[in-house]
Amino acid sequence: MDDATDDEATDAPGGVLKRGDEIGYEAVDAADGLRKGVLIDESDGAPHFAMRRFELAPGASVPRHTNAVEHEQYVLAGEYAVGIGDEEHVVAPGDSLLIPAGVEHWYRNEGEEPGAFICAVPNGDDEIKLVE
Secondary structure (H helix, E strand, C coil): CCCCCHHHHHCCCCCCCCCHHHCCEEECCCCCCEEEEEEECHHHCCCCEEEEEEEECCCCEEEEEEECCCEEEEEEECCEEEEECCEEEEECCCCEEEECCCCCEEEECCCCCCEEEEEEEECCCCCEEECC
């Protein structure tokens, strides 16, 4: 190892390091109680995927919808329901999910603890359609 400081490592050529306190979170319009923080994406030089962190407050739900792109998710905290197609699953920390492009899905947190998950998606435009 060299004597580089943390700040120097952050700006190392060929890579990006973003500290947790550098991530800004914003409310997601389609769902009360859902917040999103972009961890890494095209603006950081990631050529293929964006990695986001979502927080789902107790009592919050995300309506049934589809996306034009696939989602890979990893549950960090909480226990909450995820619907994928016609199936509903209760997920907990350590669980992983694949939600293929175009498949209806939704979320519901009936617990007392916030839920949190990492969601990776391909870079580029994503068309989100709410399902009535």
